[in-house]
Amino acid sequence: MxxxxxxxxxxxxxxxxxxxxxxxxxxxxTANQLYKEAYEKFASISESSSNYSDALYQxxxxxxxxxxSKSSPEEAAKIYEEAITKFSFCQxxxxxxxxxxxxxGVALMGLAKAKNxxxxxxxxxxxxxxxxxxxxxxxxxxxxxxxxxxxxxxxKEACQAxxxxxxxxxxxxDVEDIKNDEDLKNVKRLAxxxxxxQELEAEKKEEEDxxxxxERKKAERKKQANLKQKNEPEKEQKQDNEKPSKExxxxxxxQ
Numbered sequence: 624m625x626x627x628x629x630x631x632x633x634x635x636x637x638x639x640x641x642x643x644x645x646x647x648x649x650x651x652x653t654a655n656q657l658y659k660e661a662y663e664k665f666a667s668i669s670e671s672s673s674n675y676s677d678a679l680y681q682x683x684x685x686x687x688x689x690x691x692s693k694s695s696p697e698e699a700a701k702i703y704e705e706a707i708t709k710f711s712f713c714q715x716x717x718x719x720x721x722x723x724x725x726x727x728g729v730a731l732m733g734l735a736k737a738k739n740x741x742x743x744x745x746x747x748x749x750x751x752x753x754x755x756x757x758x759x760x761x762x763x764x765x766x767x768x769x770x771x772x773x774x775x776x777x778x779k780e781a782c783q784a785x786x787x788x789x790x791x792x793x794x795x796x797d798v799e800d801i802k803n804d805e806d807l808k809n810v811k812r813l814a815x816x817x818x819x820x821q822e823l824e825a826e827k828k829e830e831e832d833x834x835x836x837x838e839r840k841k842a843e844r845k846k847q848a849n850l851k852q853k854n855e856p857e858k859e860q861k862q863d864n865e866k867p868s869k870e871x872x873x874x875x876x877x878q
Contacts, residue, residue, distance in 0.1 A: 730748050
């Protein structure tokens, strides 16, 4: 593979990512057009490129987010299926691609919901298999998703265990996202879940307070530095004014 192949592959991937970010901040036809341009960039990356597996993953990830933005279940299902195909292909190219395993499972769950399928459907079974694979690649990486599946199945103990595992690995979503996650509705009234939320909210507040204090100290240091910089010329000017002039020295009477 030539250096130019690597260079242009990297540039195309960066461009596709920027188009994806822009699309996520838009809606309607504007978003659709940006997504289309992003997909064209992903498709233009050569299979021989060292970035190919990442391109497939990002392609699938972009499709996943587009599917999640759709209000029409039929339209969403079609895009979920495309995302699943990209994630699957990514794992063919790179068998232990963590992102493709986790988000492939998320896409499968999204597809099952869009089609209003029962938990005993094979699509949920495939999602479960991908989450288990992700856990083998990196422990805790899919624990939150496993907690969601357990909650949907009303397996409260398994849900609690998976949430605690995700927490112990520092891989829980933001507490607000957890509170608003419909997949967890079967456990939200349970005492242990309420306690978990309270603890996570307290941890978040503590972190935010620490960040605020750091920002306050940073602002204070900057203020002091600016004040010092402002006072230096005034101090030097004052010292210069206090020095006797050459004429004063010449006129000074001899003792």
